[in-house]
Amino acid sequence: MSATLSQNMLLAVPLAPLAGAVIAGFFGKQVGRRGAHTITILGVLIAFIISAMVLKSVAVDGARFNETIYEWMVVGGLKMEVGFLVDGLTAMMMCVVTFVSLMVHIYTIGYMEEDPGYQRFFSYISLFTFSMLMLVMSNNFLQLFFGWEAVGLVSYLLIGFWYTKPTAIFANMKAFLVNRVGDFGFILGIGLLVAYGGSLSYAETFAKAGELSKIAFPLPLWGEGWMMLTVACICLFIGAMGKSAQFPLHVWLPDSMEGPTPISALIHAATMVTAGIFMVARMSPLFELSDTALNFVLVIGAITALFMGFLGIIQNDIKRVVAYSTLSQLGYMTVALGASAYSVAVFHLMTHAFFKALLFLGAGSVIIGMHHDQDIRNMGGLRKYMPITWITSLLGSLALIGTPLFSGFYSKDSIIEAVHASHLPGAHFAYFAVVVGVFVTAFYSFRMYFLVFHGKENFHHKPFPQEDAAEHDAHHAHDEDHTPHESPWVVTAPLILLAIPSVVIGFLAIQPMLFGDFFKDAIFVNGEAHHAMEELAHEFHGAAAMALHGLQTLPFWLALAGVAAAYVCYMVAPAIPAFFAKALRPLIVVLENKYFMDWFNENVLARIARGLGVGLWKAGDQGLIDGLLINGSARAIGGVAAQVRRVQSGFLYWYALVMILGVIGLMTWQLWPYMGPQFKTWFGL
Secondary structure (H helix, E strand, O other): OOOEOOHHHHHHHHHHHHHHHHHHHHOHHHHHHHHHHHHHHHHHHHHHHHHHHHHHHHHHHOOEEEEEEEEEEEEOOEEEEEEEEEOHHHHHHHHHHHHHHHHHHHHHHHHOOOOOOHHHHHHHHHHHHHHHHHHHHEOEHHHHHHHHHHHHHHHHHHHOOOOOOHHHHHHHHHHHHHHHHHHHHHHHHHHHHHHHHOOOEHHHHHHOHHHHOOOEEOOHHHOOOEEHHHHHHHHHHHHHHHHOOOOOOOOHHHHHHHOOHHHHHHHHHOOHHHHHHHHHHHOHHHHOOOHHHHHHHHHHHHHHHHHHHHHHHOOOEHHHHHHHHHHHHHHHHHHHHHOOOHHHHHHHHHHHHHHHHHHHHHHHHHHHHOOOOOEHHHOOOHHHOOHHHHHHHHHHHHHHOOOOOOHHHHHHHHHHHHHHHOOOOOHHHHHHHHHHHHHHHHHHHHHHHHHHHOOOOHHHOOOOOOOOHHHHHHHOOOOOOOOOOOOOHHHHHHHHHHHHHHHHHHHHHHHHHHHOOOOOOOOOOOOOOOOHHHHHHHHOOOHHHHHHHHOOOHHHHHHHHHHHHHHHHHHHOOHHHHHHHHHOHHHHHHHHOHHHHHHHHHHHHHHHHHHHHHHHHHHHHHHHHHHHHHHHHHHHHHHHHHHHHHHOOOOHHHHHHHHHHHHHHHHHHHHHHHHHHHHHHHOOO
């Protein structure tokens, strides 16, 4: 392939999944189930093949693309257009999105085979893929915002896919509303950059970054005021907090488990939740000019990484354990962004996409084998019943906890080292959070692993009631036989294909992605002010040497301690967790209630919002607009008319008198300039 990329070829990447979504969505009954999954899988397969070709061209031949595809309108000097920017960052994201989406599409054939909304689901996930591709391929803020909102809309449809379940309807509305909060900040950030930069184009805005960094808002109460670029970057990151589920806008993500498992993998692994990480990395030329914004990013990521991990320890729903793992790992990525290690954050995004998709799909395979029971306390000993699911889930868990040589090790350890090298004020807390998070991650990951695949077989009598069993039975009515079984090949094949990069991709990609030229023109780091990447490069002596050194580091021993603690607590001495659950009951209550964030949102913020809404309705709408402006003006006109109509008496002598008085008044007004001085003389005035 030449060093230039074809516009038509790039157009095929998002349009192929879109075509599949349209056909499956509008003509699902005509094409049938087989036709729906065939056409959507074909569309995503085409997108993946072209994405792989683009990645090769970008990485090997140095190809780049940054052009307008379609000009929508020009308002003043502001161009609104559709355009593609393809560099190392975009090409990597295109491959990750399309590959994981392809695996999810294939997996869905087995998981959703009995669901009446089969064609509709395939249409949604293909539309989701199109939306994410438009987001990552954009070269301007308008298209970025379109993709940003499109993934939010389709996630609403997918989380509430089982629309007869009240919990699913609540979850998708919660996701939609929380993301609107973040998106409000996001559009404010874009608005500031467009207002002061005068362009929607990334390239033109980045070129003016130096000028933008000198603009300040005069705020007397804040001394010198806030720098415009700091405010814009924080607003952009608030959007990322919503999409990438950072504290306190994380509350929607665990509830999104109400959707089918395939979409849990797609949302949490490669698409929606990674959009915020990608966006901040793309905006690195702006974030690098504001240490305040970077420190804000660093602290928020650290809080999410540590405290969301704690919640994973007490979860009993297999999907929710993996969901809180996603929250914690997104916190790690955000911490790396705050430390100016953007390439490390994106590297972890890539490795995490593979092993997290593997873990979610593995959880779905377990759910199928357990006849749609999701409570890990009802499992145990599944290793001999589900060997492929077992070994792939083990590989995914080892990658998640950062086992040396596995993909998660290279990205996770690089994040920890980058934070350690950061000189921002919040770096000490962030380093503590990510280091302690290593033990927490290992503990909850292998708690789930041991309870599911080892130990006593609890599925024969199911000691714990399945949560929301009635809702699940409405879609999957086969709970008669409780003996587990391995999933069909359309489920296990994606597990095997995802397990391979979960093991090897970190070893293969760390050198070019972190210390090579892969991101050279996509990510900007101010090396003079932020030294994290320079120190990482100085300490790096190859992937193999890094793995050997990793065996001697604190994170490795903390991860090993977490695995050992989980084994002792749940395989050797189950009384230990019971003792701590009783002794630490107040803390357990806090964790079970998710730090009371949902309670606070529903009982405080929602009531404030409701009170504000009612106040604006009563005082603003009814009192001011309807009462004063509309009805008040009507009453005023009516009052004037009531007085004026008294003049219309109907008597001829009255009209004659008015006419005479009018003539006299008119003559007086006309003659006064001439007769006025004479009258003053006559009357001695």
